[in-house]
Amino acid sequence: MTQVAIKTPPTRVATLSVECVTALEEDDLQALCEATNAAILDGGGFGWINPPGQQVLERYFRGVLLVPERDLLIGRADGLIAGSAQLVRQPRNNEAQAHGATLMHSFVAPYARGNGLARLMMIKAEEKARALGYKVLNLDVRETQQAAIALFESLAYHRWGEHPAYARVKGKLVRGFFYTKMLK
Numbered sequence: 734m735t736q737v738a739i740k741t742p743p744t745r746v747a748t749l750s751v752e753c754v755t756a757l758e759e760d761d762l763q764a765l766c767e768a769t770n771a772a773i774l775d776g777g778g779f780g781w782i783n784p785p786g787q788q789v790l791e792r793y794f795r796g797v798l799l800v801p802e803r804d805l806l807i808g809r810a811d812g813l814i815a816g817s818a819q820l821v822r823q824p825r826n827n828e829a830q831a832h833g834a835t836l837m838h839s840f841v842a843p844y845a846r847g848n849g850l851a852r853l854m855m856i857k858a859e860e861k862a863r864a865l866g867y868k869v870l871n872l873d874v875r876e877t878q879q880a881a882i883a884l885f886e887s888l889a890y891h892r893w894g895e896h897p898a899y900a901r902v903k904g905k906l907v908r909g910f911f912y913t914k915m916l917k
């Protein structure tokens with residue numbers, strides 16, 4: 734089945750919230766998968782190039798909740814899940830880098846963008862990382878994700894490196910940028 738991205742103008746939302754979850758109700762899981770699907774269709778930087786389908790996404794997020802090294806943050810716009818991010822720790826053997834966590838797979842569904850949800854998710858992710866004792870937060874992004882780059886740089890993330898063949902999208906290599914921030 735061919736899936737088509739439906740572009741809608743930004744919707745104004747009244748309330749935003751972000752929480753770190755260890756379980757998801759069925760309707761929340763559905764909303765998270767729909768948001769993810771919409772972000773992938775939009776070219777969203779979530780690793781997937783083609784939407785894998787609802788069942789795969791459901792299994793994926795159920796799996797994320799089981800991984801001890803991952804914390805799943807979800808962002809809600811007017812109560813509905815519209816974005817997420819993952820805070821990822823080093824495996825236990827990596828004591829030398831145990832002071833750092835990586836923020837991965839952050840996105841907001843196209844229909845909820847422009848309302849400040851991604852900024853709130855970043856702030857909450859940093860708070861969570863600090864609360865867990867991390868001193869450094871790392872992240873990386875395709876050079877084509879201009880909105881995300883603007884967001885990270887506005888939050889004082891320092892670009893320390895580039896990868897010339899970071900991703901391959903529709904047969905084309907895309908550069909990637911690596912960022913870090915010392916958590917005070």
Ligand SMILES: CC(C)(COP(=O)(O)OP(=O)(O)OC[C@H]1O[C@@H](n2cnc3c(N)ncnc32)[C@H](O)[C@@H]1OP(=O)(O)O)[C@@H](O)C(=O)NCCC(=O)NCCS
Nearest residue numbers: 777778840841846847848849850851852878880881883884
């Ligand atoms: C990047 C992304 C998460 C931003 O989500 P959002 O909820 O619309 O962002 P916010 O409304 O919180 O805006 C936060 C900041 O992002 C930047 N930003 C957001 N949209 C932008 C745009 N269209 N152009 C340039 N900068 C933009 C701005 O710095 C903005 O701050 P400001 O409002 O003070 O100007 C969203 O566009 C997205 O999911 N993109 C695809 C996935 C992705 O790139 N993920 C990150 C790397 S994995």
